[in-house]
Amino acid sequence: TTVCDQGQTMGGESDIAAERRATARAEWEAYWKIRDIDSRGTFYPRARYYVHKMFDAPASWFRETIVEPLHAKNKMPYYQRELTRVPEIDDCGVNDKACYFEANEQFRLDKMVDGFILQILRQRVDRCMLYNQPNFNPCQKVIEDMEENELNFFIKYGELGAEADVRDAYMKQKHRMIWERRHPEVMAERARLYSDHKEKLANGEMDYEFWKKGTFFQDKKNLEPPYEFHLSKSTLEGDKPLSKDWQFYKKVAQDEEFAKAQDAKQHKMPLF
Structure with a gap:
């Protein structure tokens, strides 16, 4: 059709x-x-x-x-x-190989389409920032659209690897929903911060640190020890350790100010 x-x-x-x-x-x-x-x-x-x-x-x-x-x-x-949608993986029987194959092909097609959509949004941001530099205020909407889609893309496909199939994505979604139910206070705080960010955006104030804490090479997920000459993981991955100090998380749990002190060492360079 x-x-x-x-x-x-x-x-x-x-x-x-x-x-x-x-x-x-x-x-x-x-x-x-x-x-x-x-x-x-x-x-x-x-x-x-x-x-x-x-x-x-x-x-x-x-x-x-x-x-x-x-x-x-x-x-x-x-x-x-417009392709006809087939049953999702959660509707397939345990031994229904044909249903799993169709759901997996649909998953691959959806991932490809979502990737192209994200690519178009990134190109819009690049063109807008190149045209309006050094004033990026007119690019607030396109940046917001790109960041939200990057987050949604990472939630669905991130950290699964190139060989992941629809079952891996289904299990990731299941584990994410379980984690959200076990940590309602974290989800409530996220919802509050997201609401405050949208309110600032409606008032014409673009707080880019809501999405990126500083420039891209200053993100915590990109930190690497200065004494090593190799990356612990690919730069495309998003789950790099905050620190290789084995007592880091223990210190964070014992002292709330320790994490704030570590975060204060990050030099933030906002774009707006």
Whole structure:
């Protein structure tokens, strides 16, 4: 089965394409207005403005009058293939090999699609930060979308390895739900911090330390002892030890201020 793209009409132009075209036309008109204002009272810049305008006027007229209407009239609708969902792994019988195979193939396809979605979100952040640097405030929404999707992707697929299948992901989900039930106070604190973060974001305040405690190489999961020349795990993994001191967690359990003191040693460099 196929579904038609949202806002798309048969043989016509989508609302999104029309909006982008109108935005591009307004930006082009604003460009010529700036050129006109900057060249007033001058000789060579004014002459260059008229020459450029002379070449641009017929080309813009031909595109807006002939090319764009033809594209809008003859544009074919975009269809996205919608695959029929098969039963999930929790619906399969213990010895149902066929059901397990279909659920595993569906899991692999979902992982691939989620990976491409995350890649697109990262590209949006890169383009936004490159365009608006050094002011990253206009990129708050795209950064928030990317960080949330990275977290969700890690929750579902993280630390499973390349050879993991749908049963591994199912077991990970089961263990995560058990852990959340055993630690309701931790989940309540997470919910409170997340709510405060969303409230700050709605007020125009982007607290990037909510997602990244400092820059990427200062994250605790990336810490490595200075006396070793090899990494304990791949940089793509996210469960590196906080410390190789075997008494570290014992000290944290005995003294609450010890963890705060260790965290204070982390030099934070916020982006906003």
